Amino acid sequence: MxxxxxxxxxxxxxxxxxxxxxxxxxxxxxxxxxxxxxxxxxxPETMHNATIAIVDDDRSALSGRIASAFYPPEFVRPQLINQVEMDAGMDRGDYTFTLHIPSSFQRDVLAGRNPEVQLNIDATRMSQAFTGNGYIQQVVMGEVNEFVQRYRASTQLPVELEMRSRFNPTxxxxxxxxxxxxxxxxxxxxxxxxxxxxxxxxxxxxxxxxxxxxxxxxxxxxxxxxxxxxxxxxxxxxxxxxxxxxxxxxxxxxxxxxxxxxxxxxxxxxxxxxxxxxxxxxxxxxxxxxxxxxxxxxxxxxxxxxxxxxxxxxxxxxxxxxxxxxxxxxxxxxxxxxxxxxxxxxxxxxxxxxxxxxxxxxxxxxxxxxxxxx
Structure with missing residues (x-):
């Protein structure tokens, strides 16, 4: 004691x-x-209010769908700029991402060709650069696949991958x-x-x-x-x-x-x-x-x-x-x-x-x- x-x-x-x-x-x-x-x-590790600008040289329905697919809270509303403003905006740090959609993009996609879309990333903003690269690719490919399926009236496959996050759903x-x-x-x-x-x-x-x-x-x-x-x-x-x-x-x-x-x-x-x-x-x-x-x-x-x-x-x-x-x-x-x-x-x-x-x-x-x- x-x-x-x-x-x-x-x-x-x-x-x-x-x-x-x-x-x-x-x-x-x-x-x-x-x-x-x-x-x-x-x-934040996830995308949140990332700045993005789009150079739309195609002005088609498909390019419009891609531009409208970026919305808050992951991105701010995309700014439509021309090719001259793209490099200057990246140099000033106005945009973290710039997406360049070339002309004849929709026509080449529907014709079965492999057109390229240029994505420029400001890698000094590391927390968003690493995540945003894959995220933007998924958005663009998702819109392209959905547009092609609707245009060709093709049906989706009977099996889909449904993702669910446990313990932290959002x-x-x-x-x-x-x-x-x-x-x-x-x-x-x-x-x-x-x-x-x-x-x-x-x-x-x-x-x-x-x-x-x-x-x-x-x-x-x-x-x-x-x-x-x-x-x-x-x-x-x-x-x-x-x-x-x-x-x-x-x-x-x-x-x-x-x-x-x-x-x-x-x-x-x-x-x-x-x-x-x-x-x-x-x-x-x-x-x-x-x-x-x-x-x-x-x-x-x-x-x-x-x-x-x-x-x-x-x-x-x-x-x-x-x-x-x-x-x-x-x-x-x-x-x-x-x-x-x-x-x-x-x-x-x-x-x-x-x-x-x-x-x-x-x-x-x-x-x-x-x-x-x-």
């Missing part, structure tokens, strides 16, 4: 220290509100981006808060006060883990309901309590990692650099931004050792697909094992650091 009281009192001290640190409080509020909302709504990037960002925020803040708490005590000299008290390094470490983890857990729950469900209108399919259990395991692993990094770094600037070198690869390779299947097999195997990989897996499965414990028990178990290993390593490193200071 004495050790438990020491852990609770030391954790309460950490909470009071955090309350007196306005910069950290502002960071927590920003990361779990504005950062999540801006990351979910900025730079392909809203904000749905995926918001949840992916909150998962990233949990991992990032848990490292920053615990590491900053330890370095702050070292810089202020209060760590020496703790050394003369009847407390062990394990009690000091556990107190920092549960106090900072509690702050991140509460912020996650509030952000999930206020920002994700409220502001972004993202439907949560699975169990929020089950997801929060996964958050607890992730916090256990990431806070232990934060303490280990804080014992390696000698100051906050060094801790910040070490955090960037660690967190950026974990964030990019965890599967939250890029599917892990598209990565080299060596990277996939290596990232199995990172807690963020398993947290992203269980987070997406629960929040997007409504998975239960029978589906996500493997990432839960992996997080527990990784967290236990990191905790033991951090405790050994912390004890060694305390012994050197004593």
């Amino acid at each position: 004495r050790k438990l009281k020491n852990i609770l009192r030391l954790g309460r001290k950490e909470l009071w220290s955090l309350v007196r640190d306005p910069v950290m409080l502002i960071l927590i509020v920003y990361v779990f509100t504005l950062s999540i909302y801006s990351a979910a709504t900025a730079l 392909l809203e990037k904000s749905w995926f981006g918001g949840v992916a960002e909150i998962i990233t925020s949990v991992a990032m803040l848990s490292i920053i808060l615990t590491g900053a708490a330890l370095i702050r005590e070292r810089e202020h000299g209060t760590i020496e006060h703790l050394l003369v008290m009847p407390v062990t390094p394990g009690e000091i470490m556990i107190s920092k883990i549960w106090s900072m983890g509690l702050v991140v857990l509460i912020a996650t729950y509030v952000s999930l309901n206020v920002v994700i469900r409220g502001m972004l209108q993202v439907p949560i399919e699975g169990s929020v309590p089950l997801f929060l259990c996964g958050v607890v395991l992730c916090l256990f692993a990431m806070t232990s990692m934060g303490i280990y990094m804080a014992t390696v770094a000698r100051s906050m600037p060094q801790f910040g650099l070490l955090f960037m070198l660690t967190m950026i690869p974990m964030n990019l390779l965890s599967g939250g931004r890029t599917p892990r299947e598209s990565m080299p097999q060596f990277v996939q195997d290596l990232m199995q050792l990172a807690p963020t990989t398993h947290f992203v897996e269980l987070g997406q499965a629960i929040l997007f697909r409504g998975a239960g414990l029978e589906t996500v028990w493997k990432p839960f178990l992996a997080l527990f094992v990784i967290g236990s290993v990191l905790f033991v390593l951090s405790l050994r490193r912390f004890r060694k650091t305390i012994a050197q200071m004593a």
Whole structure:
């Protein structure tokens, strides 16, 4: 009971220290509100209000159908320009896409020839250039095929491909981006808060006060883990309901309590990692650099931004050792697909094992650091 009281009192001290640190409080509020909302709504991967201009040298019914097939919200209303204005408009950045339909286009199509349509793309606008290339080709080919079928009175094939998108039927990037960002925020803040708490005590000299008290390094470490983890857990729950469900209108399919259990395991692993990094770094600037070198690869390779299947097999195997990989897996499965414990028990178990290993390593490193200071 004495050790438990020491852990609770030391954790309460950490909470009071955090309350007196306005910069950290502002960071927590920003990361779990504005950062999540801006990351979910900025730079859409799908087409949205893309500017397009059309040079229609054919002036036929088919070219008119193609021009009218581009409409909001994927595109702004196409501007009909001449060939002289096409290059100048692309140079000024007025258009992301320019489509040149040559003369005699409809006649060549109906005659069975293979006329070419020129599509110019401003590749400096990467988020829309990659997606728009294939999208515009589908629009043009769809209109051409439908026009030819109606003109020749041919019937469609008895089999059609009907595409349905599960879990995100409208392909809203904000749905995926918001949840992916909150998962990233949990991992990032848990490292920053615990590491900053330890370095702050070292810089202020209060760590020496703790050394003369009847407390062990394990009690000091556990107190920092549960106090900072509690702050991140509460912020996650509030952000999930206020920002994700409220502001972004993202439907949560699975169990929020089950997801929060996964958050607890992730916090256990990431806070232990934060303490280990804080014992390696000698100051906050060094801790910040070490955090960037660690967190950026974990964030990019965890599967939250890029599917892990598209990565080299060596990277996939290596990232199995990172807690963020398993947290992203269980987070997406629960929040997007409504998975239960029978589906996500493997990432839960992996997080527990990784967290236990990191905790033991951090405790050994912390004890060694305390012994050197004593």
